[in-house]
Amino acid sequence: MKQPDLVEMALTLARQMVLDLARPDRTPERFREIAQQSTEMLAAAGSVSAEDVARRLEEEFDTWVPPAIAVHDANGHIPWLDRRREEINFAYWERYKTLLSRGDNPWKPSAIEALDEATDQILGFMEDPQRQGGWRVQGLVYGQVQSGKTASYTGVICKAVDAGYQLVIVLTSQHESLRHQTQERLDREFLGFNTKFTRVQSANNSKYIGVGDLGLKRPDVICQAATTRDNDFTSAMFQGTAIDLHDVRVLVVSKKNKKILDNLYDWLATFAEQHPDGPKITNAPLLLIDDEADYASVDTR
Numbered sequence: 629m630k631q632p633d634l635v636e637m638a639l640t641l642a643r644q645m646v647l648d649l650a651r652p653d654r655t656p657e658r659f660r661e662i663a664q665q666s667t668e669m670l671a672a673a674g675s676v677s678a679e680d681v682a683r684r685l686e687e688e689f690d691t692w693v694p695p696a697i698a699v700h701d702a703n704g705h706i707p708w709l710d711r712r713r714e715e716i717n718f719a720y721w722e723r724y725k726t727l728l729s730r731g732d733n734p735w736k737p738s739a740i741e742a743l744d745e746a747t748d749q750i751l752g753f754m755e756d757p758q759r760q761g762g763w764r765v766q767g768l769v770y771g772q773v774q775s776g777k778t779a780s781y782t783g784v785i786c787k788a789v790d791a792g793y794q795l796v797i798v799l800t801s802q803h804e805s806l807r808h809q810t811q812e813r814l815d816r817e818f819l820g821f822n823t824k825f826t827r828v829q830s831a832n833n834s835k836y837i838g839v840g841d842l843g844l845k846r847p848d849v850i851c852q853a854a855t856t857r858d859n860d861f862t863s864a865m866f867q868g869t870a871i872d873l874h875d876v877r878v879l880v881v882s883k884k885n886k887k888i889l890d891n892l893y894d895w896l897a898t899f900a901e902q903h904p905d906g907p908k909i910t911n912a913p914l915l916l917i918d919d920e921a922d923y924a925s926v927d928t929r
Contacts, residue, residue, distance in 0.1 A: 637682075638676045641666040642685055643737055648708070656863035659685040705765070708756035709748065712791070717845035719777040720786035721747075723839035724817055728779075730842070743776065747817035757913035768921070778810075781917050783815050787875050789818075789851060794912040797880045797892075801920040806884065810919060813844055819879065823856035831925035851877035860872050863891045873899050873912040879928075906914065 645662045663682035670676060725744070728735040735743075755763045771777040779871060785796050798814070800807040815823050820840020840846070852871065855861050859880050871878070882888055900907035 634670055634674050635680065636661070636675045637673075638666040638681050639684055641669060642681055643688070645687060646685060647737060647741060654689055656682075656686060656828070659689075669904070675733055688736050689738050691736045691738050693739055696743070696746040696749055698749060698753070704763075705753070706756065706759065707752065709752040709791075712756065712758075716791050717791045717848070718787060719845075719849070720790050720818065720839075720851075721783065721841060723820065723844055723847070724783060724786045726842055726844065727817060727839045740927045743779060743783055746780060747787055750780070750784050751787045751791065754788065754915070755913075757788075757794070762908070778813065778919075781919070782814065785814070785818055785879075785915065785917070788915045789849065790847075792913060793877070793915045794873050795878050795880070795896075796917070797882065797914065798917045798919055799882055799884055801923045802883055802885060806920070807855075807860060807881055807883045808857055811855060814879065814881060815853075815857065819851060819853060823853045824858055849877055852880055854878050854880045855882060858890050860885075861892045861895075862888075863894065865895070873909070 642659075645665070646659065651660065658680070659819050660682045663678040663685060667676040667678045667681060705836075725740055728740050728743075729737070750767070750769065753765065753767060768778060769777065771780070781798075785798075789796065798810060800810050801870050811823060815821065815840030818839065820836060820838055822835040824836050825835050854865060859865075861880055880892065882892060896908065896909060899909050899912065901910055
């Protein structure tokens, strides 16, 4: 086996051993011990320098990301994520995590680990999509400029869809350029196909990009784009296209525009059932993300 391949194999083994350690235990001494273990495990295939592996580990895990701080009102909330974790196939999240670790500017393992923990925390504060009856949870995620807020909600979207949320709506500002930018990023990091050409990944004219171009197995759960890079939501979007919110996941990236949101509301109303207190959509958990909360949000002009 070639030397570079052996080094990468040793690093892969060593990274996982480091990630299994508590953060306070990730010391240079432990890195050297782990590097020695990983190279010994591959001794039959060839010689690898434990010192080189240890040095690479120190480079990759030199980024310290502070843990997310949360204030949570648990009134009415039923904890669920730990109970359901083993039964959830986090296929969308695993694709996104793999994408972050590759490319021209890959994330360091410690940064991906911190994102994993933060998005788990947010998902856990949300309700179990399998919870019966009506429920509603609101929250605010705050971060500094260029601190990874979009990466955070992309990770939450991936995990929420994996867990069973049926409809994801991302609201942007009033500018089409920003909506287009958000759609383009979610095409690459969540859907895995270019919505300029198709709204369903299984279509013959799909152009695979980002997470869809990693060579990984496609998630079993289908997610359909209700908006595209070139088009916001319109009343004619699904004319002639059969779609059921209970059969597929749906992603909407929309501007905060009254006419557009009215169209979206009217389309969703077609899935509503009559109840004593008015029409409601049942068994279709919704994740609504306001990506521009400082523009045209509740109680603002």
